[in-house]
Amino acid sequence: MEQLSPFFDPIWVENLQVRAEHWLLTEVLTWTSLLQLAVLAVAALVSWPVGRAIASGLNKFEAKSQLGSGRLRGVVPTLRSLAFPVAYLLLLLISLGGLESAGLPFHIVTIAISILTAWLVIRLATSVIANREVARVVSLLAWAVATLNILGLLGPLQRLLSDIAVPLGENRITLLSILQAIVLFAVLLWASGAAGRVATAYLNRSQTLTPSIKVLAEKALRIALFTAIILLTLEYIGVDLTAFAVFTGAVGVGVGFGLQKVISNLISGFILLLDRSIKPGDVIEIGDTFGWVTSLSARYVALTTRDGRELLIPNEDLITQQVINWSYTSKLLRVSLKFGISYESDVRKAMELALDAAASVERVHKDPAPVCRLTGFGDSSVDFELRIWIHDPEAGVVNVKSDVYLALWDRFHEHGIVIPFPQRDVTIKNSEIQVVRADRGEPAD
Known part of the structure; x- marks a missing residue:
């Protein structure tokens, strides 16, 4: 019977056992x-x-x-x-x-x-x-x-990988060089990330640089490091950088037409960083959106609203649309609060109480001090405007107005200052009044 495998051959098994015993x-x-x-x-x-x-x-x-x-x-x-x-x-x-x-x-x-x-x-x-x-x-x-x-086996494997090559012009790219370039790229990328984090920490500790300059320097450093890594890796493989530059230039023209919005946002982002019109921590208003800037990216600006939403606004919108920056040159912001009292109340006492209510709120600035102005005589009330200053608009504006209004409400109630509601005087010129019966609609006796 023909044997199917040498493992079933007793002689082969015996020889293997002898060799194993000899080695042992x-x-x-x-x-x-x-x-x-x-x-x-x-x-x-x-x-x-x-x-x-x-x-x-x-x-x-x-x-x-x-x-x-x-x-x-x-x-x-x-x-x-x-x-x-x-x-x-x-x-x-x-x-x-x-x-x-x-x-x-x-x-x-x-x-x-x-x-x-x-x-x-x-x-x-x-x-x-x-x-x-x-x-x-x-x-x-x-x-x-x-x-x-x-x-x-490392030496023979290296020689085998070196024999597998692809000609590229006058150069010869081997499989070994490609693997080594991948390892080099990974190591350099990790090292550049570590260097970028160290540089970012150093920039954040600086007291002389503005937030926008810090972001611009950080992004420029990361782009420069990544570009240097790409060029070093290609040079290590043996790619001719001159031909590569021509090729990337031609590809860049074609890609530029398809990525106009992306490129526009990138350029707009650099403009925002250079002119420092918007920087992290600013309180801005664009359209119906109000919030403070948490970070500047290459493509968008991260804006956090008072209700906790994070909006990613494209940089191009901040360049082309009207933006209200509440803290562009200074975070000091004036807030106006309007109120009215009845004509029977003491006007001067109401103004004094309004200033006292504003001073009792912690976030209201003492310098400039709050002021209260009589703005007019309305149909039902004497109208006033209380003007206060705050230095932290990113903490909210409506909440500080609410605190002042509550303090004003308490003081008016304590001192008998009346806040009126609309009143109308109705004059009846015709004194003859007819009573209409509900059942037939005829004039009553």
């Missing part, structure tokens, strides 16, 4: 290999209490210096988790030196050191990456490279 006896169950395995075991046993002592010292240092509440909040736990591997690696390095000086084999110890070093480097590299998904991808790629290097 000649490579593993030798006194040199057992010695190296014993070194690994002893080093692990010794490094365990050493690692625990280092971790305990880090705990005490953290408690005394209070690093856990600052920027190094995640550093100490990472170092604490690496205490045992670091101690183990140091003991293995010392053991490697001892085996080498004694002239004994040390290839198993070398492999263990390589694996442990790779693990430590990967652990440290991924600990600084905030995104866990990105950290997993980086860890997987790093382990793949480390495994190939330990097995001695």
